[in-house]
Amino acid sequence: MSFTLPALPYAHDALEPFIDTATMQIHHGKHHQAYVDNLNKAIAGTPNEGKSLEDLVAVAGSISPAVRNNGGGHWNHSFFWEILAPKAGGAPIGDLAKAIDNNFGSFDAFKEKFANAGMTRFGSGWAWLIVKDGKLEISSTPNQDNPLMDVAEVKGQPILGVDVWEHAYYLKYQNRRAEYLTAFWNVVNWHKVAELFAKAK
Numbered sequence: 001m002s003f004t005l006p007a008l009p010y011a012h013d014a015l016e017p018f019i020d021t022a023t024m025q026i027h028h029g030k031h032h033q034a035y036v037d038n039l040n041k042a043i044a045g046t047p048n049e050g051k052s053l054e055d056l057v058a059v060a061g062s063i064s065p066a067v068r069n070n071g072g073g074h075w076n077h078s079f080f081w082e083i084l085a086p087k088a089g090g091a092p093i094g095d096l097a098k099a100i101d102n103n104f105g106s107f108d109a110f111k112e113k114f115a116n117a118g119m120t121r122f123g124s125g126w127a128w129l130i131v132k133d134g135k136l137e138i139s140s141t142p143n144q145d146n147p148l149m150d151v152a153e154v155k156g157q158p159i160l161g162v163d164v165w166e167h168a169y170y171l172k173y174q175n176r177r178a179e180y181l182t183a184f185w186n187v188v189n190w191h192k193v194a195e196l197f198a199k200a201k
Protein backbone atom coordinates (compact mmCIF):
# COMPACT_ATOMS: atom_id res chain seq x y z
CA MET A 1 0.00 0.00 0.00
CA SER A 2 1.71 3.19 -1.10
CA PHE A 3 0.95 6.82 -0.33
CA THR A 4 -0.94 8.98 -2.81
CA LEU A 5 -1.25 12.71 -3.37
CA PRO A 6 -4.51 13.95 -1.83
CA ALA A 7 -6.63 16.13 -4.12
CA LEU A 8 -6.68 19.82 -3.26
CA PRO A 9 -9.98 20.60 -1.47
CA TYR A 10 -10.46 23.65 -3.78
CA ALA A 11 -9.34 24.81 -7.23
CA HIS A 12 -5.76 25.95 -7.87
CA ASP A 13 -6.93 29.53 -8.40
CA ALA A 14 -9.25 29.55 -5.37
CA LEU A 15 -6.79 31.29 -3.04
CA GLU A 16 -6.09 34.19 -5.42
CA PRO A 17 -4.93 36.89 -4.99
CA PHE A 18 -3.28 35.87 -1.73
CA ILE A 19 -1.70 32.65 -3.00
CA ASP A 20 -1.41 32.63 -6.78
CA THR A 21 -2.52 29.90 -9.18
CA ALA A 22 0.94 29.02 -10.52
CA THR A 23 2.32 28.61 -7.01
CA MET A 24 -0.56 26.31 -6.06
CA GLN A 25 -0.14 24.23 -9.24
CA ILE A 26 3.59 23.74 -8.69
CA HIS A 27 3.41 23.46 -4.91
CA HIS A 28 0.71 20.79 -4.91
CA GLY A 29 1.32 19.09 -8.26
CA LYS A 30 5.13 19.06 -8.26
CA HIS A 31 6.53 19.61 -4.76
CA HIS A 32 3.94 17.67 -2.78
CA GLN A 33 3.82 14.97 -5.47
CA ALA A 34 7.61 14.62 -5.22
CA TYR A 35 7.43 14.10 -1.44
CA VAL A 36 4.86 11.36 -1.99
CA ASP A 37 6.88 9.68 -4.75
CA ASN A 38 10.16 9.86 -2.86
CA LEU A 39 8.53 8.60 0.33
CA ASN A 40 7.14 5.61 -1.56
CA LYS A 41 10.57 4.91 -3.06
CA ALA A 42 12.27 5.21 0.34
CA ILE A 43 9.96 2.73 2.08
CA ALA A 44 9.56 0.22 -0.78
CA GLY A 45 10.72 -3.21 0.31
CA THR A 46 11.62 -2.04 3.84
CA PRO A 47 9.91 -2.79 7.18
CA ASN A 48 8.43 0.75 6.98
CA GLU A 49 6.27 -0.20 4.00
CA GLY A 50 2.65 -0.46 5.16
CA LYS A 51 3.10 1.75 8.23
CA SER A 52 0.87 4.78 8.62
CA LEU A 53 2.25 8.24 7.90
CA GLU A 54 1.62 9.19 11.55
CA ASP A 55 3.64 6.19 12.76
CA LEU A 56 6.54 7.05 10.47
CA VAL A 57 6.55 10.73 11.47
CA ALA A 58 6.47 9.84 15.18
CA VAL A 59 9.82 8.01 14.92
CA ALA A 60 11.51 10.51 12.59
CA GLY A 61 14.69 10.47 14.66
CA SER A 62 15.34 6.81 14.04
CA ILE A 63 14.31 6.43 10.39
CA SER A 64 16.33 7.31 7.30
CA PRO A 65 16.62 10.99 6.29
CA ALA A 66 14.69 10.16 3.10
CA VAL A 67 11.70 8.85 5.07
CA ARG A 68 11.90 11.68 7.62
CA ASN A 69 12.11 14.44 4.98
CA ASN A 70 9.59 13.05 2.52
CA GLY A 71 7.26 11.63 5.17
CA GLY A 72 7.31 15.01 6.90
CA GLY A 73 6.79 16.73 3.56
CA HIS A 74 3.76 14.57 2.80
CA TRP A 75 2.23 15.07 6.26
CA ASN A 76 2.91 18.82 6.37
CA HIS A 77 1.49 19.57 2.94
CA SER A 78 -1.58 17.35 3.38
CA PHE A 79 -2.24 19.32 6.58
CA PHE A 80 -1.51 22.71 4.99
CA TRP A 81 -4.08 22.34 2.17
CA GLU A 82 -6.75 21.55 4.77
CA ILE A 83 -6.18 24.61 6.96
CA LEU A 84 -6.45 26.93 3.95
CA ALA A 85 -9.66 27.86 2.18
CA PRO A 86 -11.05 30.39 -0.28
CA LYS A 87 -13.23 33.20 1.13
CA ALA A 88 -11.74 32.48 4.54
CA GLY A 89 -9.61 34.43 6.98
CA GLY A 90 -11.17 36.79 9.48
CA ALA A 91 -10.87 35.77 13.09
CA PRO A 92 -11.54 32.57 15.03
CA ILE A 93 -14.65 32.37 17.20
CA GLY A 94 -15.78 30.38 20.23
CA ASP A 95 -13.42 28.28 22.37
CA LEU A 96 -10.49 28.75 20.01
CA ALA A 97 -10.82 32.55 20.11
CA LYS A 98 -10.95 32.42 23.92
CA ALA A 99 -7.91 30.15 24.09
CA ILE A 100 -5.95 32.45 21.76
CA ASP A 101 -6.82 35.48 23.92
CA ASN A 102 -5.90 33.61 27.11
CA ASN A 103 -2.59 32.30 25.76
CA PHE A 104 -1.35 35.28 23.78
CA GLY A 105 -3.26 38.30 25.14
CA SER A 106 -5.16 39.04 21.94
CA PHE A 107 -5.70 37.80 18.38
CA ASP A 108 -3.39 40.54 17.08
CA ALA A 109 -0.65 39.59 19.54
CA PHE A 110 -1.04 35.95 18.46
CA LYS A 111 -0.76 36.88 14.76
CA GLU A 112 2.38 38.89 15.42
CA LYS A 113 4.02 36.08 17.36
CA PHE A 114 3.06 33.46 14.77
CA ALA A 115 4.36 35.59 11.88
CA ASN A 116 7.54 36.19 13.83
CA ALA A 117 8.04 32.42 14.17
CA GLY A 118 7.76 32.19 10.38
CA MET A 119 10.07 35.15 9.79
CA THR A 120 12.78 33.94 12.14
CA ARG A 121 12.88 30.38 10.83
CA PHE A 122 16.16 30.62 8.92
CA GLY A 123 16.10 28.95 5.52
CA SER A 124 13.29 26.49 4.88
CA GLY A 125 10.73 25.28 7.37
CA TRP A 126 7.37 25.78 8.98
CA ALA A 127 5.73 27.84 11.73
CA TRP A 128 3.08 26.12 13.84
CA LEU A 129 0.29 26.70 16.31
CA ILE A 130 0.13 23.57 18.43
CA VAL A 131 -1.75 22.17 21.39
CA LYS A 132 0.68 21.03 24.06
CA ASP A 133 -0.64 19.71 27.38
CA GLY A 134 -4.02 21.30 26.64
CA LYS A 135 -2.50 24.74 25.98
CA LEU A 136 -1.70 26.65 22.80
CA GLU A 137 1.91 27.24 21.80
CA ILE A 138 3.70 28.67 18.78
CA SER A 139 6.75 26.90 17.43
CA SER A 140 8.71 26.39 14.24
CA THR A 141 10.58 23.51 12.65
CA PRO A 142 13.35 23.27 10.04
CA ASN A 143 13.01 21.56 6.65
CA GLN A 144 10.00 19.19 6.63
CA ASP A 145 10.10 18.39 10.33
CA ASN A 146 6.92 18.95 12.35
CA PRO A 147 5.81 19.03 16.00
CA LEU A 148 4.59 15.41 15.87
CA MET A 149 8.17 14.20 15.39
CA ASP A 150 10.18 12.77 18.25
CA VAL A 151 13.01 15.08 17.14
CA ALA A 152 10.94 18.30 17.42
CA GLU A 153 12.27 20.88 19.91
CA VAL A 154 8.66 21.63 20.90
CA LYS A 155 6.27 18.71 20.54
CA GLY A 156 2.51 18.98 20.27
CA GLN A 157 -0.52 18.54 18.03
CA PRO A 158 -0.49 21.04 15.12
CA ILE A 159 -3.75 22.93 14.54
CA LEU A 160 -2.36 25.63 12.22
CA GLY A 161 0.81 25.79 10.18
CA VAL A 162 2.42 27.84 7.47
CA ASP A 163 4.98 26.72 4.93
CA VAL A 164 7.85 29.22 4.78
CA TRP A 165 9.88 27.40 2.14
CA GLU A 166 10.58 29.79 -0.74
CA HIS A 167 8.64 27.47 -3.07
CA ALA A 168 5.50 28.45 -1.12
CA TYR A 169 5.72 32.13 -2.02
CA TYR A 170 8.61 33.01 -4.35
CA LEU A 171 6.70 33.33 -7.65
CA LYS A 172 4.41 36.03 -6.27
CA TYR A 173 6.34 37.51 -3.35
CA GLN A 174 9.98 36.79 -4.32
CA ASN A 175 12.04 37.47 -1.19
CA ARG A 176 9.19 39.20 0.67
CA ARG A 177 8.33 36.48 3.17
CA ALA A 178 6.69 39.02 5.50
CA GLU A 179 4.18 40.01 2.79
CA TYR A 180 3.31 36.36 2.18
CA LEU A 181 2.80 35.83 5.91
CA THR A 182 0.47 38.85 6.04
CA ALA A 183 -1.51 37.59 3.03
CA PHE A 184 -1.74 34.12 4.61
CA TRP A 185 -4.26 35.38 7.21
CA ASN A 186 -6.79 35.94 4.39
CA VAL A 187 -6.92 32.25 3.53
CA VAL A 188 -6.83 30.60 6.96
CA ASN A 189 -9.73 28.19 7.39
CA TRP A 190 -10.59 28.96 11.02
CA HIS A 191 -13.46 26.45 10.99
CA LYS A 192 -10.94 23.69 10.30
CA VAL A 193 -8.48 25.05 12.87
CA ALA A 194 -11.27 25.15 15.48
CA GLU A 195 -12.20 21.56 14.65
CA LEU A 196 -8.56 20.46 15.09
CA PHE A 197 -8.36 22.43 18.35
CA ALA A 198 -11.45 20.70 19.74
CA LYS A 199 -9.97 17.31 18.87
CA ALA A 200 -6.52 18.08 20.27
CA LYS A 201 -7.58 19.54 23.63
Ligand code: MN3
Nearest residue numbers: 031163165168
Ligand atom coordinates in the same frame (compact mmCIF):
# COMPACT_ATOMS: atom_id res chain seq x y z
MN1 MN3 B 1 5.93 23.38 0.58
